[in-house]
Amino acid sequence: MIPELGHYALVLALFVALVQSTLPLVGAATGNAAWMAVARPAAVAQLALITVAYLALTWAYLVSDFSVLNVVQNSHSAKPLIYKLSGVWGNHEGSMILWVAMLAVFGAAVALFGRNLPPTLKARVLSVQGMIGVGFLLFILITSNPFIRVVPAPPDGNDLNPLLQDPGLAFHPPFLYLGYVGFSMAFSFAVGALIEGRVDPAWARWVRPWTLVAWSSLTMGIAMGSWWAYYELGWGGWWYWDPVENASLMPWLAGTALLHSAIVVEKRDALKTWTILLAIVTFSLSLMGTFLVRSGILTSVHAFAVDPARGVFILGLLLLATGGSLLLYGVRAPGLKTGGLFAPVSREGALVLNNLLLSTATATVFIGTLYPLFLDIVGGGKVSVGPPFFNATFLPLMIPLVAAMVVGPMLSWKRGDLPGALGRLGAAGAAVLLSVLVTVWLTGGPLLALVGIGLGIWAIAGSAVEVAERVRLFRIPLRDSWTRAAGLPRAAWGMTIAHAGLGIAILGMTGTSAWVTEDIKAMKPGDRTTLAGYEILFEDLRPAVVAGNYSADVGRFRITRDGAPVAVLTPERRSYNVQRMTTTEAAIHTTWVSDLYIALGDPGQTGAWTVRLYHHPLVPWIWIGAVIMVAGGLVSLTDRRLRVGAPERRRATPPPAAQPAE
Template identity: 60%
Template sequence: MIVELGHYALVLALATALVQSTLPLVGARIGDGRLAELGPLAAVTGFSLIALSFASLTMAHVGSDFSVLNVFQNSHSEKPLLYKITGVWGNHEGSMLLWVLILGLFGTLLALFGRDVPAELKATALAVQAWITSAFLVFILATSNPFARLLPAPFEGEDLNPILQDIGLAIHPPLLYLGYVGFSIAFSFAVAALIDGRIDAAWARWVRPWILTAWIFLTLGIAMGSYWAYYELGWGGWWFWDPVENASFMPWLSGTALLHSVIVMEKRSALKVWTILLSILTFSLSLLGTFLVRSGVLTSVHAFATDPTRGVFILCILVAFVGGSLALFAWRASALAPGGLFQPISREGALVFNNLFLATASATVLVGTLYPLGLEVLTGQKISVGAPFFDLTFGTLMVPLLFAVPFGPLLAWKRGDLLAAAQRLYAVAGVAVAAIVLAAALTGGTKILAAFGFGLAAWLLAGSLVDLVGRAGFPKAGPMLALRRLAGLPLSAFGSALAHFGLGLTLLGIVATSGFGTETIRMMRPGDTQEAGGYSLRFDGVTPRQGPNYVEEVGRFTLLSGSDEVDAIEGAKRFYPARQMPTTEAGIRTHWLSQLYVAVGDASGADGKGRVVRIWYKPLITLIWLGAVAMALGGGLSLADRRMRVGAPARVRQRPKPGAVPAE
């Protein structure tokens, strides 16, 4: 009964979304306030119905109801409870339901917290949001019904893909979808602005918190996915330029450009047309990522669907929304006011420079991702575009952008002084040069590129603090006065500095682990030792162990510093009988910011006691993900700035009139 209730709730949600997609829009066009006010009510109702449907599917998974096809294909009675819950979105049908749930969540948040948005714009934006919701609800009900029944019901399920039975799956997809789908609000606002034919700085002020929220979640989602692939797949890498990885990275690049572009629009009423176009393109890239993962055109651990019918359906959705919005943009863009003027050397100019390189980088990743697919369709020839292409093209674009980052906050709006900004960065340049010289000296001049990478990271880290130091008055003002000024700065100033500092941390981690990491592959027998990262790693042997729904052979290692035993590391080979699939569980030991990473291979030798072991030493690798967390925290600080809350006036304490009695 719960399953049928969930299915019926989806049908009702579709009906509600159709109402939301038409009546509020009509009300906004004819000036009927009662019809326009249906938008928020329909958004909340639709989200509640989708949430009920999602809860029903979750209950079916938790209760191991194998009469439901989705549960049968992705669960098992012996699977731990946590993975029964995460298995809800560890498959195509459930993940699409989560996608639509988050889509409804953002529509509901706009309905409840968009009180300062003009009624006409809000009604139109909610209608556009409902167009997207309706399309994906039709897709789910027509091709990806998560509530399909099996008769007779099987006694046992087929289990979830073993590599998805990990805590990372509980965190990575929801965060990623909150970012992916969050950009739908920017898209809806952009289409609404094009329909209304009016866009101004106030529009940017309304949409900027939504863009920042989506960017924060997408940053965390990509970082969590990177770390999950790093420790779960046992390959020792943190980024593979996999097409599905690229599918999430492209909207992040475009969304970062959009986040900076909307600042220019809000502050200077400039870049209006470009900001609208970026809003459309960013969500379009999110839809493209959905198509790549769900269409079956890619074979990847991240991809779910293999049914071409679903791919054609999503392709139709992609063409309809991307093509329709771009056609509307082409029709209405000429009627939009171009916005304010500014000099090339200005803060606006720096942000345009930022947008130019980020948009080009996103386009480069797009070409590298789609070119093999297009070539295969046209000629039947299969090729792969791998890390060398992306490292060369993407890396080349990023170097000048990263070099320019510290300059942006130091330039004035409208007309800046590049020489004055450069003078404020003299000390930072000295730190960067010192880092280059030190790294080159420590490596004997054998890793010049890595040394320059350290210098660029030092440039970013130190440069991110210069604006705060200058605005606080260090060192001219006295320490106490400077600290008071620093404390009085808006949260967005700290947020911007922290985000740029986090970017420097990530770059430092990338350079260190790429330039100075080591890898050793050898056959080890019990008692053998191997040097790695300044330690000795002793192989103690393999022990069998039984898990809740798997068996594993655990390779035990002892970490030695000299003759002292420092720690124990365990790596394992697991086997899941239900799926008949093996997995590799890496053993990772973190020391400060570096990691020692061990992956145990298959048995070797006549007696079967030897093992092929891969040992990586990853210096400063944790900075890659800590930097991403710092970037997200920086976004959170900016989001917490009072000025982000549109229409929220500062609280002013009223002084009591002379002789007045204070209220009790």
């Protein structure tokens, strides 16, 4: 009964979305306030109905209702509770329910909290959001219904993919989807503004908080996916330019450009048409990522193995959303009023350079990801585009991007003084020089590693110098500087924190790429080896330790350094009997400056086990930096000015009471 209730709720949500996508739009065009007002209750009702559907599917997983085909295919009675919950979105059908639920959350948030939006713009934005909902609800009901019954019900299920039975992958998809879907709000605002024919600084201020939410969520989702790949797959890497990894990176790059471009619209009323285009492209790239994962054209540990016919449906949605919005853009964008002029050397100019480099980087990843697929489709044969291509084309674009990222905030709006800005960054330049010299002294290179270390320190020190300049540190009394720091806009603090977090992540990427030490050995209990100054003793192996729905072989490795004990690491090789699949659970000893990483491989015929040993300098800083970047985005979100463009309300001062006559 409950699964049927969930299915019925989805059908009702589709009809509500149809109403939301039509009546308010017509009302805005005809000036009918009553029809425009339908958008708000429709968006809330759609969220309520999709929530019912999501909870119904969750209930089926929690009680192991194996009369539901989706539960049979992705769950098992012995599976731990956390993976029963994450199993709801750990498959194609359930993940699409999560997708439309988040889509409805964003729509309802605008409906409930967008009180300061002009009524016509609000109606049009919610109508566009409703159209997106119609497309995906149709997709679920026609091709991906998660409530299909199976008769007779089997006694147990097929279990969840063992690679997904991990805390990192349990929460990675929700953050990723929150980022993907969040950009739909910027898309809806862009299309709504094109229909209305008006883009102004207030519009940019309304768009920025939704874009910040999406960008921060996608940053966290990508970081969690990278961390999962690092410790779960057993190869010691954190990024491999996998097509599905690239599918999440592209909207992140475009979304970063959108955030910076919206600042120019808000502050200088310029780059309007470019910002609208970025909003369209960013969400289109999010849709493309959805298509790649679910079309069946990719073979990846991240991809859903599904019927390619579903990919055709999503491709149709992608073409309709992208093609329709670009057609509207071509018709209406030339009529948008242009903003103020600015000199090439200015803060606006730096942000334009930022956008050009980010857009070029996005195009580079786009071509490298889709070119092999396109060539295969047209019969040109199979080619492989891997890390060498991306390292040779993408990374050089990041060098001027990070360099300009620090200089830009030091320039004035409209017309800047480049020599003066560079002069104020003298302390940051000195920090870069010192860090490079220390790196040469400690490691001797290589050259690209020195460039990476210099860029990371430049981003961190430059962010600190920028704050010091704002508060006039050491030029006025310390108490006054503290007062100025407390009065800085939170969006400015968020920018500084995010830029510094990027610098920390760059240091981590550089360190582990340039100075990783690895060794793959066949070892038996009692064998010893050394790696990066650590002595490693393979003490013993405990086979067939039963835990939950899997059994495991657990190795015990004692780590010492110069005779002093450091740690005991216990990597595992797990065997999931239902799925008949083995996974690797690496054991990691971290000092927060480096990681010692041990993964237990397959056993050999002689009794020896394949053991993978890695020493990764600075690798924890990749994820520390990513978390700091997310924190920067969240700090910016607390800025009152970004709350849907709402000015701060002040209570009117009451008139003084009349004095009684004496």
